[in-house]
Amino acid sequence: MRTAVLVEPMEFELQDRGRPTLGPDEVLVAIRDVGICGSDVHYYEHGRIGDYVVEDPLVLGHESAGDVVEVGDDVTGLEAGDRVALEPGVPCRRCAHCKRGEYHLCESVEFMATPPHDGAFAEYVAWPADFAYKLPETVSTVEGALCEPLSVGIHAARRGDVGTGDTVLVTGAGPIGLMVAEAARAAGATDVIITDIVPEKLEFARARGVDRAINVAGTDLETAVDEYTDGVGADVVVEASGAEPSIRSTLDGVCRGGTVVLVGLSDEAEVPFDVLEVIDNEIDVHGSFRYANTYSAAIDLLADGVVDVEGMVDFRSSLENVDDAFGRAMEPTVIKGIISFDDD
Ligand SMILES: NC(=O)C1=CN([C@@H]2O[C@H](COP(=O)(O)OP(=O)(O)OC[C@H]3O[C@@H](n4cnc5c(N)ncnc54)[C@H](O)[C@@H]3O)[C@@H](O)[C@H]2O)C=CC1
Protein backbone atom coordinates (compact mmCIF):
# COMPACT_ATOMS: atom_id res chain seq x y z
CA MET A 1 0.00 0.00 0.00
CA ARG A 2 1.13 3.55 -0.75
CA THR A 3 2.40 5.33 2.35
CA ALA A 4 4.01 8.75 2.86
CA VAL A 5 6.72 8.47 5.49
CA LEU A 6 8.54 11.38 7.12
CA VAL A 7 12.16 10.17 7.00
CA GLU A 8 13.92 13.45 7.85
CA PRO A 9 12.68 16.95 8.63
CA MET A 10 11.31 18.42 5.37
CA GLU A 11 11.54 15.06 3.61
CA PHE A 12 8.78 12.59 2.86
CA GLU A 13 9.47 9.29 1.15
CA LEU A 14 6.71 7.42 -0.67
CA GLN A 15 6.99 3.80 0.36
CA ASP A 16 5.15 0.68 -0.69
CA ARG A 17 4.30 -1.10 2.57
CA GLY A 18 2.33 -4.25 3.28
CA ARG A 19 -1.30 -3.86 4.32
CA PRO A 20 -1.68 -3.91 8.11
CA THR A 21 -2.91 -7.16 9.61
CA LEU A 22 -6.33 -7.00 11.18
CA GLY A 23 -6.93 -7.78 14.87
CA PRO A 24 -10.24 -9.37 15.96
CA ASP A 25 -11.54 -6.05 17.37
CA GLU A 26 -10.33 -3.94 14.46
CA VAL A 27 -11.60 -2.67 11.13
CA LEU A 28 -9.45 -2.28 8.05
CA VAL A 29 -10.11 1.14 6.56
CA ALA A 30 -9.24 2.34 3.05
CA ILE A 31 -8.33 5.91 3.87
CA ARG A 32 -10.01 8.57 1.71
CA ASP A 33 -9.22 11.92 3.30
CA VAL A 34 -6.67 13.10 5.85
CA GLY A 35 -6.44 16.67 7.16
CA ILE A 36 -3.03 18.29 7.51
CA CYS A 37 -2.78 19.54 11.09
CA GLY A 38 -0.42 22.16 12.48
CA SER A 39 1.28 19.38 14.46
CA ASP A 40 1.98 17.44 11.24
CA VAL A 41 3.57 20.58 9.79
CA HIS A 42 5.59 21.07 12.97
CA TYR A 43 6.95 17.50 12.84
CA TYR A 44 7.68 18.00 9.12
CA GLU A 45 9.58 21.24 9.72
CA HIS A 46 11.33 20.54 13.01
CA GLY A 47 11.24 16.77 13.53
CA ARG A 48 9.87 17.25 17.03
CA ILE A 49 7.22 18.88 19.21
CA GLY A 50 8.64 19.43 22.68
CA ASP A 51 9.50 16.04 24.16
CA TYR A 52 8.00 14.14 21.20
CA VAL A 53 10.92 13.54 18.87
CA VAL A 54 10.72 11.79 15.49
CA GLU A 55 13.57 9.31 15.99
CA ASP A 56 12.43 6.75 13.43
CA PRO A 57 10.58 7.25 10.14
CA LEU A 58 7.03 8.30 10.96
CA VAL A 59 3.75 8.24 9.06
CA LEU A 60 2.01 11.57 9.74
CA GLY A 61 -1.71 12.42 9.61
CA HIS A 62 -4.23 11.96 12.40
CA GLU A 63 -7.38 13.63 10.99
CA SER A 64 -8.73 10.79 8.88
CA ALA A 65 -11.77 9.05 7.45
CA GLY A 66 -12.37 6.34 4.87
CA ASP A 67 -14.19 3.17 3.86
CA VAL A 68 -14.33 0.00 5.92
CA VAL A 69 -13.09 -2.82 3.67
CA GLU A 70 -12.85 -5.65 6.21
CA VAL A 71 -13.90 -6.23 9.82
CA GLY A 72 -12.24 -8.39 12.48
CA ASP A 73 -13.98 -11.52 13.78
CA ASP A 74 -15.26 -9.88 16.98
CA VAL A 75 -16.47 -6.60 15.45
CA THR A 76 -20.17 -5.82 15.60
CA GLY A 77 -21.96 -2.71 14.37
CA LEU A 78 -19.68 -2.01 11.39
CA GLU A 79 -19.38 -3.78 8.07
CA ALA A 80 -17.50 -3.50 4.81
CA GLY A 81 -18.77 -0.53 2.83
CA ASP A 82 -19.44 1.67 5.88
CA ARG A 83 -17.72 5.05 5.82
CA VAL A 84 -16.05 5.92 9.12
CA ALA A 85 -14.17 8.72 10.88
CA LEU A 86 -11.20 7.47 12.90
CA GLU A 87 -10.62 8.89 16.37
CA PRO A 88 -6.81 8.94 16.48
CA GLY A 89 -6.10 8.45 20.20
CA VAL A 90 -6.63 4.93 21.54
CA PRO A 91 -6.34 4.66 25.34
CA CYS A 92 -5.72 1.59 27.52
CA ARG A 93 -9.40 1.48 28.62
CA ARG A 94 -8.31 0.18 32.06
CA CYS A 95 -6.61 2.99 34.02
CA ALA A 96 -8.33 5.36 36.45
CA HIS A 97 -8.66 8.08 33.80
CA CYS A 98 -10.21 5.70 31.30
CA LYS A 99 -12.59 4.41 33.94
CA ARG A 100 -13.65 7.98 34.71
CA GLY A 101 -14.38 8.60 31.04
CA GLU A 102 -11.43 10.99 30.71
CA TYR A 103 -9.73 8.58 28.36
CA HIS A 104 -7.86 11.41 26.60
CA LEU A 105 -5.82 11.72 29.81
CA CYS A 106 -4.81 8.04 29.75
CA GLU A 107 -1.04 7.90 30.24
CA SER A 108 -0.79 5.00 27.81
CA VAL A 109 -2.78 6.56 24.98
CA GLU A 110 -1.46 5.72 21.53
CA PHE A 111 -2.10 8.71 19.31
CA MET A 112 -1.70 8.56 15.53
CA ALA A 113 1.24 10.49 14.08
CA THR A 114 2.74 11.14 17.51
CA PRO A 115 6.11 9.37 17.81
CA PRO A 116 6.43 6.42 17.84
CA HIS A 117 2.89 5.78 16.51
CA ASP A 118 2.21 5.95 12.80
CA GLY A 119 -0.66 7.96 11.37
CA ALA A 120 -2.96 7.83 8.37
CA PHE A 121 -1.01 9.06 5.33
CA ALA A 122 -1.39 5.50 4.12
CA GLU A 123 -3.77 3.66 1.83
CA TYR A 124 -5.01 1.39 4.63
CA VAL A 125 -5.18 1.64 8.40
CA ALA A 126 -6.26 -1.13 10.80
CA TRP A 127 -8.01 0.57 13.72
CA PRO A 128 -9.99 -0.50 16.83
CA ALA A 129 -13.64 -0.62 15.81
CA ASP A 130 -14.74 1.30 18.93
CA PHE A 131 -12.67 4.27 17.73
CA ALA A 132 -14.17 4.16 14.22
CA TYR A 133 -17.43 6.13 13.91
CA LYS A 134 -19.90 5.40 11.15
CA LEU A 135 -20.70 8.44 9.02
CA PRO A 136 -24.24 9.06 7.85
CA GLU A 137 -24.85 9.46 4.09
CA THR A 138 -24.93 13.24 4.39
CA VAL A 139 -21.50 13.57 6.02
CA SER A 140 -18.52 13.46 3.64
CA THR A 141 -15.21 11.79 4.44
CA VAL A 142 -13.57 15.25 4.42
CA GLU A 143 -16.00 16.24 7.16
CA GLY A 144 -15.33 12.90 8.86
CA ALA A 145 -11.61 13.66 8.87
CA LEU A 146 -12.26 17.14 10.27
CA CYS A 147 -14.24 15.67 13.17
CA GLU A 148 -10.79 15.61 14.80
CA PRO A 149 -10.10 19.36 15.02
CA LEU A 150 -13.83 19.93 15.52
CA SER A 151 -13.54 17.65 18.55
CA VAL A 152 -10.79 19.89 19.93
CA GLY A 153 -13.27 22.78 19.57
CA ILE A 154 -16.15 20.88 21.16
CA HIS A 155 -13.99 19.80 24.10
CA ALA A 156 -12.75 23.37 24.64
CA ALA A 157 -16.33 24.70 24.58
CA ARG A 158 -17.30 22.02 27.10
CA ARG A 159 -14.30 22.90 29.30
CA GLY A 160 -15.46 26.51 29.24
CA ASP A 161 -19.03 25.44 30.01
CA VAL A 162 -20.17 27.64 27.13
CA GLY A 163 -23.93 28.08 27.37
CA THR A 164 -26.91 29.83 25.84
CA GLY A 165 -26.45 33.55 25.42
CA ASP A 166 -22.75 33.57 26.26
CA THR A 167 -20.22 35.92 24.73
CA VAL A 168 -17.16 33.90 23.78
CA LEU A 169 -13.82 35.41 22.86
CA VAL A 170 -11.57 33.12 20.82
CA THR A 171 -7.96 34.21 20.44
CA GLY A 172 -6.37 32.93 17.21
CA ALA A 173 -8.30 32.37 13.98
CA GLY A 174 -6.42 29.31 12.72
CA PRO A 175 -8.27 26.02 12.21
CA ILE A 176 -8.50 25.34 15.94
CA GLY A 177 -9.80 28.83 16.76
CA LEU A 178 -12.36 28.55 13.95
CA MET A 179 -13.45 25.12 15.22
CA VAL A 180 -13.81 26.54 18.73
CA ALA A 181 -15.93 29.36 17.29
CA GLU A 182 -18.17 26.81 15.52
CA ALA A 183 -18.48 24.67 18.66
CA ALA A 184 -19.18 27.69 20.87
CA ARG A 185 -21.95 28.83 18.57
CA ALA A 186 -23.40 25.31 18.54
CA ALA A 187 -23.30 25.30 22.36
CA GLY A 188 -25.47 28.41 22.43
CA ALA A 189 -23.06 31.35 22.38
CA THR A 190 -24.86 34.31 20.85
CA ASP A 191 -21.76 36.46 20.45
CA VAL A 192 -18.44 35.19 19.16
CA ILE A 193 -15.45 37.50 19.02
CA ILE A 194 -12.21 36.33 17.42
CA THR A 195 -8.69 37.77 17.30
CA ASP A 196 -5.68 37.28 15.08
CA ILE A 197 -2.74 39.24 13.69
CA VAL A 198 -3.17 38.16 10.05
CA PRO A 199 -5.80 40.29 8.26
CA GLU A 200 -6.78 37.48 5.84
CA LYS A 201 -7.54 35.15 8.76
CA LEU A 202 -9.79 37.78 10.32
CA GLU A 203 -11.51 38.44 7.00
CA PHE A 204 -12.16 34.71 6.64
CA ALA A 205 -13.58 34.48 10.17
CA ARG A 206 -15.78 37.52 9.48
CA ALA A 207 -17.12 35.90 6.31
CA ARG A 208 -18.00 32.84 8.40
CA GLY A 209 -20.18 35.00 10.62
CA VAL A 210 -18.20 35.85 13.76
CA ASP A 211 -19.69 38.93 15.38
CA ARG A 212 -16.44 40.84 15.83
CA ALA A 213 -12.96 40.15 14.45
CA ILE A 214 -10.14 42.06 16.14
CA ASN A 215 -6.66 42.52 14.73
CA VAL A 216 -4.66 42.57 17.96
CA ALA A 217 -1.55 43.68 16.04
CA GLY A 218 -3.06 47.17 15.90
CA THR A 219 -5.98 47.24 18.33
CA ASP A 220 -6.00 47.01 22.13
CA LEU A 221 -7.89 43.82 23.03
CA GLU A 222 -9.33 45.06 26.32
CA THR A 223 -10.69 48.28 24.79
CA ALA A 224 -12.23 46.41 21.84
CA VAL A 225 -13.87 43.75 24.03
CA ASP A 226 -15.10 46.39 26.49
CA GLU A 227 -16.64 48.31 23.61
CA TYR A 228 -18.43 45.19 22.38
CA THR A 229 -19.61 44.04 25.82
CA ASP A 230 -20.41 47.43 27.39
CA GLY A 231 -17.45 47.12 29.72
CA VAL A 232 -18.37 43.67 31.04
CA GLY A 233 -15.95 41.37 29.17
CA ALA A 234 -16.47 37.94 27.59
CA ASP A 235 -18.07 35.15 29.62
CA VAL A 236 -15.56 32.67 28.24
CA VAL A 237 -12.19 33.23 26.59
CA VAL A 238 -10.69 30.34 24.65
CA GLU A 239 -7.01 30.83 23.81
CA ALA A 240 -6.34 29.08 20.48
CA SER A 241 -3.17 30.69 19.14
CA GLY A 242 -0.47 29.43 21.47
CA ALA A 243 1.18 32.88 21.20
CA GLU A 244 2.56 34.09 24.51
CA PRO A 245 1.16 37.66 24.28
CA SER A 246 -2.23 36.21 23.48
CA ILE A 247 -2.14 33.81 26.44
CA ARG A 248 -1.30 36.73 28.73
CA SER A 249 -4.05 38.88 27.24
CA THR A 250 -6.82 36.38 28.00
CA LEU A 251 -7.27 38.09 31.37
CA ASP A 252 -7.90 41.41 29.56
CA GLY A 253 -10.83 39.92 27.67
CA VAL A 254 -12.62 37.84 30.29
CA CYS A 255 -15.38 39.18 32.56
CA ARG A 256 -15.25 39.02 36.35
CA GLY A 257 -16.31 35.51 37.34
CA GLY A 258 -15.63 34.27 33.81
CA THR A 259 -13.65 31.35 32.43
CA VAL A 260 -10.40 31.12 30.49
CA VAL A 261 -9.71 27.94 28.54
CA LEU A 262 -6.15 27.38 27.35
CA VAL A 263 -5.93 25.29 24.19
CA GLY A 264 -3.01 26.81 22.26
CA LEU A 265 0.35 25.25 23.02
CA SER A 266 2.96 27.87 23.74
CA ASP A 267 6.57 27.34 22.64
CA GLU A 268 7.51 28.16 26.22
CA ALA A 269 6.25 26.04 29.10
CA GLU A 270 6.14 29.09 31.38
CA VAL A 271 4.11 32.18 30.52
CA PRO A 272 3.71 35.06 33.00
CA PHE A 273 0.11 35.16 34.21
CA ASP A 274 -1.34 37.70 36.66
CA VAL A 275 -2.54 35.37 39.43
CA LEU A 276 -3.76 38.27 41.57
CA GLU A 277 -6.12 39.21 38.78
CA VAL A 278 -7.26 35.58 38.58
CA ILE A 279 -8.03 35.56 42.30
CA ASP A 280 -9.49 39.05 42.55
CA ASN A 281 -11.83 38.47 39.61
CA GLU A 282 -12.58 34.82 40.40
CA ILE A 283 -11.50 33.62 36.99
CA ASP A 284 -11.66 29.88 36.33
CA VAL A 285 -8.63 28.84 34.28
CA HIS A 286 -8.87 25.48 32.53
CA GLY A 287 -6.48 23.56 30.35
CA SER A 288 -8.02 21.74 27.41
CA PHE A 289 -6.19 18.76 25.92
CA ARG A 290 -7.48 16.96 22.88
CA TYR A 291 -10.96 15.55 23.69
CA ALA A 292 -13.00 12.59 24.85
CA ASN A 293 -16.50 11.49 23.89
CA THR A 294 -16.83 14.14 21.18
CA TYR A 295 -16.96 12.21 17.89
CA SER A 296 -20.65 11.34 18.05
CA ALA A 297 -21.48 14.97 18.83
CA ALA A 298 -19.22 16.18 16.01
CA ILE A 299 -20.89 13.85 13.51
CA ASP A 300 -24.39 14.90 14.67
CA LEU A 301 -23.50 18.60 14.34
CA LEU A 302 -22.22 17.96 10.81
CA ALA A 303 -25.20 15.82 9.82
CA ASP A 304 -27.60 18.50 11.07
CA GLY A 305 -25.70 21.26 9.24
CA VAL A 306 -25.10 23.12 12.50
CA VAL A 307 -21.37 23.56 11.87
CA ASP A 308 -19.41 24.06 8.68
CA VAL A 309 -15.94 22.53 8.44
CA GLU A 310 -15.69 21.90 4.70
CA GLY A 311 -15.63 25.66 4.11
CA MET A 312 -12.26 25.75 5.90
CA VAL A 313 -10.60 23.56 3.26
CA ASP A 314 -8.26 25.55 1.01
CA PHE A 315 -6.97 22.68 -1.10
CA ARG A 316 -6.95 18.94 -1.65
CA SER A 317 -3.83 17.12 -2.78
CA SER A 318 -2.87 13.56 -3.64
CA LEU A 319 -0.51 11.51 -1.46
CA GLU A 320 2.08 11.66 -4.25
CA ASN A 321 2.16 15.47 -3.92
CA VAL A 322 2.54 15.43 -0.15
CA ASP A 323 5.68 17.64 -0.19
CA ASP A 324 3.88 20.34 -2.20
CA ALA A 325 0.87 20.01 0.06
CA PHE A 326 3.00 20.66 3.14
CA GLY A 327 4.61 23.64 1.38
CA ARG A 328 1.15 25.10 0.85
CA ALA A 329 0.02 24.22 4.38
CA MET A 330 2.88 26.36 5.71
CA GLU A 331 1.59 29.51 3.98
CA PRO A 332 0.30 31.88 6.68
CA THR A 333 -3.13 32.43 5.10
CA VAL A 334 -3.94 28.75 4.53
CA ILE A 335 -6.42 27.23 6.99
CA LYS A 336 -6.73 23.55 6.03
CA GLY A 337 -5.22 21.25 3.43
CA ILE A 338 -6.43 17.70 2.80
CA ILE A 339 -4.51 14.70 1.50
CA SER A 340 -7.15 12.97 -0.54
CA PHE A 341 -6.89 9.44 -1.90
CA ASP A 342 -9.93 10.11 -4.10
CA ASP A 343 -7.79 12.39 -6.28
CA ASP A 344 -5.47 9.53 -7.24
N1 LIG B 1 -4.71 21.54 23.42
C1 LIG B 1 -4.95 20.76 22.38
O1 LIG B 1 -5.53 19.68 22.50
C2 LIG B 1 -4.54 21.20 21.03
C3 LIG B 1 -3.79 22.32 20.87
N2 LIG B 1 -3.45 22.75 19.64
C4 LIG B 1 -2.71 23.99 19.60
O2 LIG B 1 -3.65 25.03 19.33
C5 LIG B 1 -3.00 26.12 18.68
C6 LIG B 1 -3.76 26.50 17.44
O3 LIG B 1 -3.72 25.47 16.47
P1 LIG B 1 -3.92 25.84 14.93
O4 LIG B 1 -5.14 26.62 14.74
O5 LIG B 1 -3.74 24.57 14.20
O6 LIG B 1 -2.64 26.77 14.72
P2 LIG B 1 -2.35 27.91 13.65
O7 LIG B 1 -0.92 28.26 13.82
O8 LIG B 1 -2.85 27.49 12.32
O9 LIG B 1 -3.26 29.12 14.12
C7 LIG B 1 -2.87 30.00 15.13
C8 LIG B 1 -3.41 31.37 14.76
O10 LIG B 1 -3.07 32.28 15.80
C9 LIG B 1 -2.70 33.50 15.20
N3 LIG B 1 -1.91 34.31 16.12
C10 LIG B 1 -0.57 34.38 16.27
N4 LIG B 1 -0.25 35.27 17.23
C11 LIG B 1 -1.42 35.74 17.71
C12 LIG B 1 -1.75 36.69 18.70
N5 LIG B 1 -0.81 37.33 19.41
N6 LIG B 1 -3.05 36.94 18.95
C13 LIG B 1 -4.02 36.30 18.23
N7 LIG B 1 -3.76 35.40 17.27
C14 LIG B 1 -2.48 35.13 17.01
C15 LIG B 1 -1.98 33.08 13.93
O11 LIG B 1 -1.92 34.12 12.99
C16 LIG B 1 -2.85 31.92 13.47
O12 LIG B 1 -3.88 32.34 12.61
C17 LIG B 1 -1.57 25.64 18.44
O13 LIG B 1 -0.76 26.13 19.47
C18 LIG B 1 -1.68 24.13 18.52
O14 LIG B 1 -0.47 23.53 18.88
C19 LIG B 1 -3.87 22.10 18.51
C20 LIG B 1 -4.62 20.96 18.61
C21 LIG B 1 -4.97 20.38 19.87
Ligand SMILES: CC(=O)[C@H](N)C(=O)O
Ligand atom coordinates in the same frame (compact mmCIF):
# COMPACT_ATOMS: atom_id res chain seq x y z
C1 LIG C 1 -1.35 19.07 19.65
C2 LIG C 1 -1.82 18.74 18.32
O1 LIG C 1 -1.87 19.59 17.46
C3 LIG C 1 -2.27 17.37 17.98
N1 LIG C 1 -3.54 17.48 17.35
C4 LIG C 1 -2.32 16.44 19.16
O2 LIG C 1 -3.42 16.28 19.69
O3 LIG C 1 -1.28 15.91 19.53
